Amino acid sequence: MLVAPSLLSADFSRLGEEVAALEQAGADWVHFDVMDGHFVPPITIGPRTVEHCRRYAKLPFDVHLMIENPERTIEAFRDAGATMLSVHVEATRHIHRVLDTIRQAGLRPGVCLNPGSPLALVEPVLHDADLLVMMCVNPGWGGQKFIDGSLDRIKAARALRDRLNPSLDIEIDGGVNAATGRQSIANGATVLVAGSFVYSHPQGKKAAIQELR
Ligand code: DX5
Ligand code: ZN
Numbered sequence: 001m002l003v004a005p006s007l008l009s010a011d012f013s014r015l016g017e018e019v020a021a022l023e024q025a026g027a028d029w030v031h032f033d034v035m036d037g038h039f040v041p042p043i044t045i046g047p048r049t050v051e052h053c054r055r056y057a058k059l060p061f062d063v064h065l066m067i068e069n070p071e072r073t074i075e076a077f078r079d080a081g082a083t084m085l086s087v088h089v090e091a092t093r094h095i096h097r098v099l100d101t102i103r104q105a106g107l108r109p110g111v112c113l114n115p116g117s118p119l120a121l122v123e124p125v126l127h128d129a130d131l132l133v134m135m136c137v138n139p140g141w142g143g144q145k146f147i148d149g150s151l152d153r154i155k156a157a158r159a160l161r162d163r164l165n166p167s168l169d170i171e172i173d174g175g176v177n178a179a180t181g182r183q184s185i186a187n188g189a190t191v192l193v194a195g196s197f198v199y200s201h202p203q204g205k206k207a208a209i210q211e212l213r
Contacts, residue, residue: 086110137174146175159187
């Protein structure tokens, strides 16, 4: 399993150093939460921030777009140094085309699903994605509680993945701590995103990542 700490809980005035610190602490990927004030209420960062962070670490950049019209920004995030680029199925009418465009751009495509959306929405495109991002909170903020019922959804997603695309990663995003992380992996997840757990751990980031493993 892989651990992808989310920068959402980091100090935004020094993101470059925060990315370097995550690499030092043993993160597998760094998770960037991009929010536009429309798809979700907050506004966070864009491609220029990702580009500047790219100088500070070599590990894969896992970019989670919580934005409307994600198709307009694919090249900008590619040029900025993203590795994975994930779009919400709820944010586009043309998820199949967007995933295809992301792959054509040379990035690994991911599809994200909100807690209130049926798994069937992503089933037709699981074959076209490298990553399925299962939201276990409603996107927009760090530090929320893992939603009950998410574990059953993860189990169902894992069954679909085994049938349709065994190389698909299943990434759990929102409310991950040592307990919900362990349960998610037991139900078939392959990647854990964690923001507040990593940044509020009393023994620091390295201990938090080790505890998740
Ligand atoms: C929520 C973001 C998550 C969030 C996770 O909108 O997509 O990546 O930062 O934060 P925690 O781990 O605190 O729930
Ligand atoms: Zn995220």
